[in-house]
Amino acid sequence: MNENTNNDKIVLSLPLNSAYISAARLTASSIANRLGFSTAEIEDVKSAVSEGCTFIIKEFEQYREELFKISFFTGAHTLVVNIEMEKPIKALDEDNICILMIKALMDEANFTTKNNKNLTITMKKIHRETELF
Amino acid sequence: MTENVSYTDNKDKKMWEASLSGEIDIFNSEDVKTELLNMIAQEEQNVCIDCKELVYIDSTGLSALVAMLKKVKSYSGDVTLKNLRPNVFKAIKITNLDKLFIIEGDADE
Numbered sequence: 217m218n219e220n221t222n223n224d225k226i227v228l229s230l231p232l233n234s235a236y237i238s239a240a241r242l243t244a245s246s247i248a249n250r251l252g253f254s255t256a257e258i259e260d261v262k263s264a265v266s267e268g269c270t271f272i273i274k275e276f277e278q279y280r281e282e283l284f285k286i287s288f289f290t291g292a293h294t295l296v297v298n299i300e301m302e303k304p305i306k307a308l309d310e311d312n313i314c315i316l317m318i319k320a321l322m323d324e325a326n327f328t329t330k331n332n333k334n335l336t337i338t339m340k341k342i343h344r345e346t347e348l349f
Numbered sequence: 350m351t352e353n354v355s356y357t358d359n360k361d362k363k364m365w366e367a368s369l370s371g372e373i374d375i376f377n378s379e380d381v382k383t384e385l386l387n388m389i390a391q392e393e394q395n396v397c398i399d400c401k402e403l404v405y406i407d408s409t410g411l412s413a414l415v416a417m418l419k420k421v422k423s424y425s426g427d428v429t430l431k432n433l434r435p436n437v438f439k440a441i442k443i444t445n446l447d448k449l450f451i452i453e454g455d456a457d458e
Contacts, residue, residue: 234376241372241405259436266407270375313408313444320443 221250226288230269232280237269240286247288248295254345261295261341264321268299268337271314275335279303293343302334351380356388364395370402373410382413389417393424401432406440418449429453 228243230236244265248258265286272284282303289296308327309315319325324340356367365388373381389396396417406414418428431453433441441447 234374237374237376238372256435256439259439262405263407263436263440266374266405270407270409273375313412317408317440317443321439 221290222292224288224290226290228286228288229283230286231283232273232276234270234273237266237273240269241266243286244288244297247290248341251290251293251295251343253295253341253343257341257343257345260321261297264318264325264339264341265297265299267314267317267321268297268339271312271318271337272299272301272335274314275305276301276303294340295343296338296340299337299339300334304333305329305335306332308335351377351384353377353381354384354388358392362395364397365389365392366397366399368399368402369406370404372405373403373413374405374407375409378407378409378413381410382416385413385417386420389420393421393426395426395428396421397429397431399432400430400434400437403434403437406437408440408444411440411444411446414450415446427451 226243226247228240230240241262245258245262248261253261269286276282284299284301287298308329315327318337318339322339323342326338328336328338353369353371353373354367356365359366367385367388421428429451430441433452433454441450
């Protein structure tokens with residue numbers, strides 16, 4: 217069976233608990249693999265999603281009981297990931313190592329806050345590489 | 350104790366021979382850091398870490414390595430990382446840590 221995987225949305229809701237970051241990584245690599253991304257591209261997506269979750273968990277650690285949301289949007293040659301937390305945030309430190317790594321690993325990365333009341337990390341990976349066997 | 354770190358004291362080479370394994374992230378990086386710092390607290394000598402079985406490391410894991418590196422540098426020692434998988438090498442490269450650690454072995458991408 218070869219189902220079309222374009223334009224799908226997959227949503228994962230996780231507690232602010234570091235024990236579940238591996239679940240986010242597994243989901244990210246599984247989706248990127250399904251879209252035909254190369255091994256290196258899959259690793260980039262996996263790491264960037266993990267860094268996004270790490271950033272959220274550290275930044276909002278006082279809200280341990282709350283959930284944050286990871287949404288994956290699939291395209292023909294792209295994967296867009298949104299990581300959102302709907303709680304007030306202090307000023308965003310653009311020099312944070314998690315942010316720097318996400319920017320280095322993905323083709324696009326944006327960090328937006330709405331009136332300092334929530335944070336959305338949006339990242340995009342474009343499938344370019346062909347696996348050599 | 351964490352299952353992600355193991356080490357032996359190579360008395361001939363006067364070096365800690367350590368290995369990292371599995372996935373190191375925010376969940377276990379503090380344990381990894383404690384284990385590495387405990388290791389060098391026993392004997393101030395160079396460190397060589399085999400990363401052949403290290404599948405994944407995130408920024409908090411890299412911070413654990415840097416914490417150990419700072420201590421080792423304080424007694425003029427070196428830390429070598431060898432047999433890095435491509436994704437682990439990339440994490441080290443994009444954070445410019447390849448300039449601080451001695452890198453040996455694979456890291457072919």
